[in-house]
Amino acid sequence: MTANRRKILDVLNGETLSPPPIWLMRQAGRYLPEYREVRAKAGGFLDLCYTPDFAVEVTLQPIRRYGFDAAILFSDILVIPDALQRNVTFSEGRGPAMDPIKVDEISALDGDGLLEHLAPVFETVRRLRVELPGETTLLGFCGAPWTVATYMIAGHGTTDQAPARLFGYQHPEQFDYLLALLADLSAEYLIAQIDAGADAVQIFDSWAGVLGEEEFDRYCIRPVARMIAAVRARRPAAKIIAFAKGAGLLLGNYRQKTGADAIGLDWTVPMSFAVDLQKDGPIQGNLDPMRVVAAGKAMEDGIDRILEKLGNGPLIFNLGHGITPQADPANVAALVARVRGTAA
Numbered sequence: 001m002t003a004n005r006r007k008i009l010d011v012l013n014g015e016t017l018s019p020p021p022i023w024l025m026r027q028a029g030r031y032l033p034e035y036r037e038v039r040a041k042a043g044g045f046l047d048l049c050y051t052p053d054f055a056v057e058v059t060l061q062p063i064r065r066y067g068f069d070a071a072i073l074f075s076d077i078l079v080i081p082d083a084l085q086r087n088v089t090f091s092e093g094r095g096p097a098m099d100p101i102k103v104d105e106i107s108a109l110d111g112d113g114l115l116e117h118l119a120p121v122f123e124t125v126r127r128l129r130v131e132l133p134g135e136t137t138l139l140g141f142c143g144a145p146w147t148v149a150t151y152m153i154a155g156h157g158t159t160d161q162a163p164a165r166l167f168g169y170q171h172p173e174q175f176d177y178l179l180a181l182l183a184d185l186s187a188e189y190l191i192a193q194i195d196a197g198a199d200a201v202q203i204f205d206s207w208a209g210v211l212g213e214e215e216f217d218r219y220c221i222r223p224v225a226r227m228i229a230a231v232r233a234r235r236p237a238a239k240i241i242a243f244a245k246g247a248g249l250l251l252g253n254y255r256q257k258t259g260a261d262a263i264g265l266d267w268t269v270p271m272s273f274a275v276d277l278q279k280d281g282p283i284q285g286n287l288d289p290m291r292v293v294a295a296g297k298a299m300e301d302g303i304d305r306i307l308e309k310l311g312n313g314p315l316i317f318n319l320g321h322g323i324t325p326q327a328d329p330a331n332v333a334a335l336v337a338r339v340r341g342t343a344a
Helices: 007-012 033-042 045-050 052-066 079-083 119-131 145-154 162-170 172-196 213-234 248-258 271-278 289-294 296-310 329-340
Strands: 070-072 089-091 095-097 137-143 200-205 240-244 262-264 283-287 315-319
Touching (some): 007 200, 033 052, 045 052, 045 079, 045 089, 045 119, 052 070, 079 145, 079 172, 119 137, 119 172, 137 172, 145 162, 145 200, 162 213, 172 200, 172 213, 213 240, 240 248, 248 262, 271 283, 271 296, 283 289, 283 296, 296 315, 296 329
Parallel strands (some): 137 200, 240 262, 262 283, 283 315
Antiparallel strands (some): 089 095
8 A cells, every 4th residue: 555545545546445445524522522622712603613723623523533535624604695785693502593684685696705715615625635644535525516506595494495496496496506606616625625725525405305306407416517518627636526415325326426436325225226326436424424323233234234235345334424423433433443453
């Protein structure tokens, strides 16, 4: 093995590694006591995201604890609407909120100054690339246009994103314009992360699962394909993971239509379908986060099944969504050890 080999990049290039490399969504988060300490010092959540000293520290914390094969930039998918002056706020116990956008406000959205507003994020990436171990992949990320748009339209998260779905039916031209604008601005954001030192990036479409087939194609596939094409036009070697949570069988041609190098899978994707998806290229996932909370046999059986069914192809081991705050850090250590075959 060559020095400072970044295993996740090998998998994104189509290699099969045993054991597979591992990182976990939300690996820097509230389940870690050291994260909670920094979060308390930072004050507001966006202050945590926009202060490189804090953002670098919380990104590094799970790397120090567990030696994950990737660190993911600590930030949030809603920094794009924040940069668009949508008055984004985060409240403990309530989540994010912002000014709901009106139809006649969409054409006035102005992306000028977006990269300047997000300059602290790029400073965090630059510092992380210096401070991380050489073998650790640094992942940047952003939210997918559909998911970001759902928050912009409702002003907050909803269980089924009905406000955004209704908006799309009632104002299709304006909604398409919003999705295209978010795709273009997000591509610029990802390119800037890559230029600052990110080895690869992930696009999070956390609310893809509420859409029908036609809407999934229009709201998820087309904008993400637009993003990826824009990134690749300027950074042809960029490595991109796309995660459309809840999309299920609609993932069948998602990789081909979007151009993503790897696709992330949530825990509801049938294993037989995951095996088929892996035939076309790398996949990432997909342990149920509740198994990490449960620990013991429930977690071990879930890990073993993924390794048995998907370990013979290009796989990045991950959860099917983020670690939950109630997860015990000791359970995460046991998960990493089992994946790597070092469990006692």
